Amino acid sequence: MDKQIIEEKLRQFVNESVDNFIKEEDALSPQLVGMRIYDEPVVGIGKANDELFTVFKQPDAVGEIFMDPEEWLPGAKSVISYFLPFSEEVRKGNRLDMSWPSPEWLHGRLEGQTFLVKTSNFIKDMLVEEGHQGLIPIIDSRFRSGGMTGLTAGQGEMGFTSNWSERHVAYVCGLGTFCLSKGLITKKGVAGRFGSVITDLELPEDNRNYEGIYDYCNNCGVCIKNCPANAISLEEGKDHERCFAFLQEVYAQIKPRYACGKCQVKVPCENRIP
Numbered sequence: 001m002d003k004q005i006i007e008e009k010l011r012q013f014v015n016e017s018v019d020n021f022i023k024e025e026d027a028l029s030p031q032l033v034g035m036r037i038y039d040e041p042v043v044g045i046g047k048a049n050d051e052l053f054t055v056f057k058q059p060d061a062v063g064e065i066f067m068d069p070e071e072w073l074p075g076a077k078s079v080i081s082y083f084l085p086f087s088e089e090v091r092k093g094n095r096l097d098m099s100w101p102s103p104e105w106l107h108g109r110l111e112g113q114t115f116l117v118k119t120s121n122f123i124k125d126m127l128v129e130e131g132h133q134g135l136i137p138i139i140d141s142r143f144r145s146g147g148m149t150g151l152t153a154g155q156g157e158m159g160f161t162s163n164w165s166e167r168h169v170a171y172v173c174g175l176g177t178f179c180l181s182k183g184l185i186t187k188k189g190v191a192g193r194f195g196s197v198i199t200d201l202e203l204p205e206d207n208r209n210y211e212g213i214y215d216y217c218n219n220c221g222v223c224i225k226n227c228p229a230n231a232i233s234l235e236e237g238k239d240h241e242r243c244f245a246f247l248q249e250v251y252a253q254i255k256p257r258y259a260c261g262k263c264q265v266k267v268p269c270e271n272r273i274p
């Protein structure tokens with residue numbers, strides 16, 4: 001199996017899976033039934049022993065808590081990282097009212113994450129069928145995150161971080177660079193979600209067509225104006241506390257859903273490298 005086959009099968013999966021379309025029982029309104037969540041993915045391959053995985057253990061990168069591929073899967077050879085760009089419907093919905101997440105974007109966050117886990121399992125099954133191993137860190141029992149689950153972000157040892165940061169992994173695999181709003185910009189933009197699978201299959205790694213960690217951001221500042229929480233500034237970058245406080249406000253009103261993503265729409269980096 002090579003990258004071309006993985007990409008082709010993944011493209012077919014994303015285009016044909018019923019789970020990439022909003023089902024009647026989940027839809028927040030009747031007109032959202034059948035809405036497509038993601039467009040076709042972008043795939044990047046990294047070497048499991050890339051030196052950046054060691055750099056990530058430094059306190060100013062991710063920190064000691066970051067687990068490298070070998071720690072997740074002894075004998076790991078490669079990391080398959082992918083970006084699922086949100087469809088035009090999801091992005092367009094979130095461009096309308098810039099003060100509150102749209103139903104389309106809320107679907108992207110919740111049903112979108114469920115589909116992302118299915119996508120990672122699809123890749124894992126493909127590898128296992130060929131006699132290889134596949135490990136999905138974010139559903140492994142050792143995964144720890146200061147994400148929104150249980151509204152614990154910013155608290156405890158995980159703070160606003162995790163022991164497997166999908167953006168950092170995507171950066172290693174050549175998918176793109178960070179930006180002012182702290183998302184990762186890919187060739188299909190910033191609006192979308194990342195997943196990854198670690199494997200013992202040896203695959204040639206992709207080139208990183210960048211040198212600096214913010215190369216793809218042009219510092220235009222549009223995301224600063226978009227942010228309803230005033231969480232972004234040219235001087236300080238992004239303030240996770242403020243962003244998280246806004247997400248909590250959303251959650252308090254519409255739980256179990258929450259999201260925002262105004263820094264990822266109506267911006268020049270929405271669906272391309274600006």
Ligand code: B12
Pocket residue numbers: 052055060061062109138145146147148153160161162163164165166167168171178181182183184185189190191192193194195213238240241243244247258259260261263264
């Ligand atoms: C915790 C978390 C949050 C926290 C804090 C976010 C954060 N730390 O960036 C809160 C709750 C605030 C949050 C908010 C949101 N999140 Co969130 N979140 C996560 C989670 C679970 C972990 C993030 C993490 O591990 N961060 C690690 C720390 C270290 O990251 P950092 O501080 O930004 O990293 C800096 C340093 O490393 C520094 N650095 C220093 N030295 C070096 C050296 C090198 C070599 C490098 C590369 C970097 C580096 O550069 C980095 C950038 O400044 C991930 C899922 C996952 N498992 O990855 C999703 C994730 C980051 N979230 C995501 C999204 C979409 C959102 C929201 C838009 C909410 C929504 N869905 O509507 C908002 C806004 C995000 C934004 N503007 O960035 C996406 C991002 C998609 C993208 N295109 O980038 C992710 C990847 C989920 C996914 N599966 O796709 N999130």
Ligand code: SF4
Pocket residue numbers: 179180181182216217218219220221222223224267268269274
């Ligand atoms: S809107 Fe402009 S400044 Fe903000 S992340 Fe995108 S390119 Fe960078």
Ligand code: SF4
Pocket residue numbers: 181226227228229230231232238242243244246247260261262263264
């Ligand atoms: S930084 Fe947070 S609060 Fe601000 S626009 Fe982005 S997701 Fe919303």
